[in-house]
Amino acid sequence: MGKKPKQxxxxxxxxxxxxxALYFARKCGLTKEEALKMLxxxxxxxxxxxxxxxxxxx
Numbered sequence: 796m797g798k799k800p801k802q803x804x805x806x807x808x809x810x811x812x813x814x815x816a817l818y819f820a821r822k823c824g825l826t827k828e829e830a831l832k833m834l835x836x837x838x839x840x841x842x843x844x845x846x847x848x849x850x851x852x853x
Contacts, residue, residue, distance in 0.1 A: 812831065812834065812835075813827075813831070815834060816830040816831040817830070819833070819834065
């Protein structure tokens with residue numbers, strides 16, 4: 796018998812995203828696909844970098 800193939804580490808991250816999308820979908824009345832799409836788009840914007848100011852307003 797051979798060894799089982801190693802599971803990718805992204806599987807846990809994907810599962811967490813799916814769980815978060817389901818929660819968000821239920822809370823906001825969206826479908827799972829719509830919620831997942833919104834979360835993915837929001838994640839991309841967050842990862843773009845610190846282009847804005849730090850929030851210190853004068």
